[in-house]
Amino acid sequence: MSRKTIRTIFVFCIGIIAGIFLYLHFGSDSESSSFGEDSLFVNNLYANSTIDKISQDINSSRQNSITRAVRILSPAVVGINVTQVREYQRRSPFSTRDPLLREFFPELFKDYRYQQQISSLGSGFIISSDGYILTNEHVVENATEVIITITNGEKAEAQIIGIDPKSDVALLKIDINSLQYAKLGNSNDVILGEWAIAVGNPFGLFEINNRATVTVGVISALNRDFGEMSGRIYQDMIQTDASINHGNSGGPLCNALGEVIGMNTFIYSDRGEGSVGIGFAIPINRISRLIEDLKTNRIIDRDFWIGIRVKNLDRVIARKMGYDGTDGVVVTYIDRRSPAEKAGMNLGDIIIKLGNTTIALDKHVTEAIYEEDLRVGDTIDIQVWRDGKIVNLNLNLESIRDY
Secondary structure: OOHHHHHHHHHHHHHHHHHHHHHHHHHHHHHHHHHHHHHHHHHHHHHHHHHHHHHHHHHHHHOOHHHHHHHHHHHHEEEEEEEEEEEEEEOOOOOOOOHHHHHHOHHHHOOEEEEEEEEEEEEEEEOOOOOEEEEOHHHHOOEEEEEEEOOOOOEEEOEEEEEEOOOOEEEEEOOOOOOOOOEEOOHHHOOOOOEEEEEEOHHHOHHHHOOOEEEEEEEEEEEEOOEEEOOEEEOOEEEEOOOOOOOOOOOEEEOOOOEEEEEEEEEEEOOOOOEEEEEEEEEHHHHHOOHHHHHHHOEOOOOEEOOEEEEEOOHHHHHHHOOOOOOOEEEEEEOOOOHHHHHOOOOOOEEEEEOOEEOOOOHHHHHHHHHOOOOOOOEEEEEEEEOOEEEEEEEEOEEHHHO
8 A cells, every 4th residue: 555545544534533523522512502592592481481470479469458449449439629608706896795885886896797608628429320429417518519529520510418417427419320339338347457448538639630549547446436526426436547637528438348337527636736647437337327318308307305304323312212223314304295294204213224225324315316316206215213113115206396
């Protein structure tokens, strides 16, 4: 074999070895590179899927019971703008107590009364698709014009259908149909400590973009009794720490289901310095009982009378009467021709029960009358202690105007 042939074979072998080496080296890198690119693509898909899931979880966590309740209730909340006429008295600058001067110069010393038109605001909530709205009576008291703003920005003048000043409840009506309305819940099922959501028109902010203001707290207390305040009786009030301010009156207090459990009515303030974070709402069950009567009669006639005066018992009085204990009130005076006289009540009777309410003190009589939601024409059962026996009486509530 010649040297040329051997050289050719050697070069050929070297070429084969070099080719195999290059193939293994670059071919392997290419495959590795291709595999790496595929892995990166899969990893990116996995990462994007994870990010999307996290975003969905975050969005889902934002949609809680409170946001759902607000979404349900908000469209039913309205802003109320009221034009009222109020009467004021201006004292004479020459005021005197001397009766002779007043007699001879009556015009000089007379106090002047004058009326002034003012604007005020409040909240309310729609309770039917045909435009019935609930609010506080004090929001529309002495109103000459009531303008309702709903959440789509539409405004309408409201008619005052009926009022119950004692309960501080008013029923309004606007001529708009197919409205979203609030679902009324059961205030007897309210749980101490559960979420409380107040929705309304504080400071007139509803007018900025036709959206109600939402504040959240808890039910702080139940059955708060305040008795009579400015001619209105507030019993069994729901207390909440959800922020309530001027303009929230008449708006709904709802639970986490979006059901109305009360009507926001007033706040507790310290020496007139504003809210200290405690608000009170009328239970919705008390309001619900009034709606049909307000539609029919326009006003709840509570101007009845009983015709008695009572006194709290003490141990001395109870001992003299032979009565065991001090719970109850003793009748000290009965008006002639009064419902009490007609029912057969006697002086010295000790009232121990009025309707379903046990009487321990004189204030419980007023509370019982309000608790029973009594009106002119109703009959109430009264249980009295008389000479060692329990006597049951039926008392018909008559209008004081007929006396």
